[in-house]
Amino acid sequence: MKNQYGQSWQAILGGVLLALLILVLSSSFVIINPGEAGVISILGKARDGALLEGIHIKPPLVSKVDIYDVTVQKYEVPAQSATRDLQDLKARFAINFRLDPTRVVEIRRTQGTLENLVSKIISPQTQEAFKIAAAIRTAEESITKRSELKSDFDIALSSRLEKYGVIILDTSVIDLNFSTEFAKAVEDKQIAEQRAQRAVYIAREAEQEAQAEINRAQGKAEAQRLLAETLKAQGGQLVLQKEAIEAWREGGAQMPNVLVMGGESSSVPFLFNLQRFQEAK
Template sequence: MLLFLGLAAIIASFVLNNPQSPLQRLSGTIRVIGIVLLILGALSKAVVQINPGQVGVQSLFGNVKDNTLKSGLNVVNPLVEVHEFDIKTQNYTMSGITDEGNKGGDDAIRALSKDGLEVTLDLTVLYRIIPERAPAIYRELGKEYRDVIVRPIARTRIRDLAANYEAVSLYSSKREEFQNKIFDAIEKDFESRGLVLEQLLVRNITLPQSVKLAIESKINAEQEAQKMEFVLQKEKQEAERKRVEAQGIADYQRILTSTLTDRLLKYEAIQAQKALAESENSKMVILGGKEGNLLITP
């Protein structure tokens, strides 16, 4: 702006430097002012400040210079134009929720799965510019590179890879594998165009309603089967416990039977009959055995 004002002032001074002009005496002053403005304008254009997290790309009459300007103060040709590029981590979101993504309205990605079903995906791409590649990006794509690189590449790669998976597997068992393959494919494309892909987030996968109902039914059936398996396992454990308990009782009885002798049995019988004889309710006790009977009265 100062350059234009200074140039205008100098031109005006020459116009006023006319003997017939009543303002001729001011032409010299105006010329000096114009020169001062030109000098100030040149100085202001020659020193450029680049903000932190940015690099500057210089263009002179349509020619883009390959070197970039770093953050801080830089001395440049006053005639060049400086375009700042953000080299910090940026995100580009494509979502079906209104106003959540970079584009207004429903911007979710719709792709066909291997089994011919339409799958809807919400995606966030985290990326940054390689500083040294900023001049090439500006030269080849301009400052709207996100709509030229980030958006179309991400959407195309997702559609291409989704065709290799069945819809249900994308929703469940193959989701992480699918995301990793997308990352690998997009990373190569980004790198060749001067971008670094830092992270890719498949935030949501929506299946057709009929498939969702089928999945819910399958999950309920699996949960019921797991419940029955638990009950059967518990019953088996209880049956095993009873079998072990019965075996223990049988073993005990077998051992006890094998260790009893006639003397021991006779001794136990005498003790029992003695206790009976000593009872107040007993009237008569008959002791019997192979040797004969013995009558005992209280």
């Protein structure tokens, strides 16, 4: 009986020891997947050296590994500033960034989590970078030179976040708004410019039409001058007779059966409709 009891305890103790051994072995290494970086903390203190992709040995039971996502992250951050001409300017940026894998230990020690990094570092630095970019140009320039505003913002933000182990990949201006009063002023200015351009167009059109009338008048005068010179020259009577016949045709009258040309005393042809004469008889 005692023998059986002793064997039971040995079996239980053996099972416990085996479980402890499995627990120790399983907690003695960690696997870091692609796109991740880890930080070992022993009794709450972060150890130097980031854990990159692969299998890593760590002290069992007393250590903990914090995993950080080092792939591209995207956050939308609001910002507000005043332009050089003291106009309120509000914006919203979409920021694409990633953590520097080799500096996750520093991030762990200073910020703790990614959420803390965004709220305490990225968001405030976005605000400061936007103030730098907006303050060097007027409100109108912020609209007409939006790409330059974004470029200055990118440079300022990248330089500020680099020291925190954050790598800026790209930013996008999602929204850019001014005060209601300034927006109304811009709209009124655009309407005034459009009206001015319309007035210039109408003036140019009238000028072109007037020049066309002058050209037509000059052409008509020149044609009359040439016709007069032709009539004075030898054979002018024939020209006059031709003009009379063409004018008569353009009037839509029926072609006469007889065309009688005047003598020396007349230069205009005499048109005689023989058909009408026959009907009268």
